[in-house]
Amino acid sequence: MAKFKYSAHLKQSDVSAFDNGWLPGQSPPNSGIYRCKNCGDEIVVPRGTAIPTNHHEHIVLGPVIWQLLVFAQEHPK
Template sequence: MAMFKNESHLWQSTCDAFEDEHLPGAVALWTGLYACQECNHEIASNEGDLLPPANHHRHASPEAIRWKLIVYADQRAKEF
């Protein structure tokens, strides 16, 4: 689970981007932390980079891997 020490560096958002699930190997639409919806494994990814492939970490079913943005990290946050 993502952690933080100083909440003044984070603000809560209701943006739909946090609801979207992404397949392994898909292009990351946002810079930030993504969590696997099957096991909660977290990764950091930059906008435009590929999210990790299905063989990045083990699951009983690789098809179950879906990445979801959990923390958006960008200096343009106010435009998000």
């Protein structure tokens, strides 16, 4: 489970980006922390980078499906 110390730096949001499931090898549009929907493992995926295909696999729990848990917001320059 992701943890944080300073809640002033986090904001709850209901944007649809949190609803998608991503498979290993896919490149999600948001940099952030992704959580496996079936086992709870968490990984960091930078924007434009494919989710690792060799991170882990499940035998009994079902497929590895990653869901965005926290995304990094970039400010316009």
